[in-house]
Amino acid sequence: EPEVTQTPSHQVTQMGQEVILRCVPISNHLYFYWYRQILGQKVEFLVSFYNNEISEKSEIFDDQFSVERPDGSNFTLKIRSTKLEDSAMYFCASSRMDSGNTIYFGEGSWLTVV
Amino acid sequence: DAKTTQPPSMDCAEGRAANLPCNHSTISGNEYVYWYRQIHSQGPQYIIHGLKNNETNEMASLIITEDRKSSTLILPHATLRDTAVYYCIVRIVNDYKLSFGAGTTVTVRA
Numbered sequence: 001e002p003e004v005t006q007t008p009s010h011q012v013t014q015m016g017q018e019v020i021l022r023c024v025p026i027s028n029h030l031y032f033y034w035y036r037q038i039l040g041q042k043v044e045f046l047v048s049f050y051n052n053e054i055s056e057k058s059e060i061f062d063d064q065f066s067v068e069r070p071d072g073s074n075f076t077l078k079i080r081s082t083k084l085e086d087s088a089m090y091f092c093a094s095s096r097m098d099s100g101n102t103i104y105f106g107e108g109s110w111l112t113v114v
Numbered sequence: 115d116a117k118t119t120q121p122p123s124m125d126c127a128e129g130r131a132a133n134l135p136c137n138h139s140t141i142s143g144n145e146y147v148y149w150y151r152q153i154h155s156q157g158p159q160y161i162i163h164g165l166k167n168n169e170t171n172e173m174a175s176l177i178i179t180e181d182r183k184s185s186t187l188i189l190p191h192a193t194l195r196d197t198a199v200y201y202c203i204v205r206i207v208n209d210y211k212l213s214f215g216a217g218t219t220v221t222v223r224a
Contacts (some may be wrong), residue, residue: 004157031148031210043201043214045156053211091157102148103212105157 002026003004005107006092012112013082021077021109023092032075033093033103034067036060043091049075117141117204123219126196132189134218136202139183145206147178149187151198158201158214161187183192192222 005024013019025032034046037049047057049067059090064080089110095103119137126132132141162169162176164185169176175188189196193211201217 015117035212037155038157041139042216043152043212045211045213050210089148089155093157101207101210102163104160104162107157108155 004094004104006090006106006109007074008109009107010110010112011114015084015113019079019082019086019111021079021090021092021107023075023077024073025092025094026104027073027076027097029094029104031038031055031095031097031101032067032069033095033102034077035091035093035105036088037091037108038085038088046077046090077085079111082111084113087113093105117145117213118202118215120200120202120215120218122216123221126189126192126220127221128194128222128224129191132192132196132198132222134187134189134202134219134220135184136187137184137201138204140222141182141204142206143203145177147182147185148203148205148212149174149176150201150203150212151196152201152217153195153198158212160200161200192220194224195223196220 007022024084032049037043047061048055066078068076089108091105091108093103095104148163150158152158164176178185199217
């Protein structure tokens with residue numbers, strides 16, 4: 001069964017450093033997403049991406065965040081200058097454009113900022 | 115902006131059916147009901163979705179009331195591996211995001 005894959009599974013970074021989280025969405029999917037979950041809190045939407053541009057973003061997705069599809073298979077989330085409060089599990093997801101547009105999630109990248 | 119109401123927790127005996135309720139009294143005609151679950155801190159796993167008809171797949175059944183104001187997710191034979199947080203989410207068909215609430219923590223006991 002096709003799945004969304006994410007790397008790394010866990011990353012520890014110093015505050016102020018740049019971090020890139022990588023994702024390979026399901027191959028025939030056209031919409032890509034990033035969500036995050038701070039420990040003990042709800043899963044929160046960050047951004048959606050379609051046709052090489054952001055289609056929607058939340059208030060959390062400020063100027064320190066960016067997304068990119070650098071090639072035909074990868075989708076990345078960059079955090080320019082990490083803060084302690086960026087420590088969270090980051091989930092990549094993807095979906096097709098059919099009826100119901102079911103969103104499928106990867107297993108997550110756990111980011112710890114120290 | 116919660117559109118759904120779920121009990122915070124419930125227990126279920128292994129091998130028995132688990133019936134998870136969800137209220138969505140303000141649902142609109144173009145909104146689907148989606149169910150996901152999250153095991154430990156893994157990525158949310160899609161279970162099933164429906165608009166107005168009952169749905170069944172290999173994982174579960176979804177029963178939506180005729181007025182669409184509530185639904186029930188049924189896990190027919192719960193196993194210990196079904197222990198997870200279950201999320202009921204209402205979503206417009208062309209809305210490219212999901213709004214997660216707190217969900218129901220389901221514990222399957224041997």
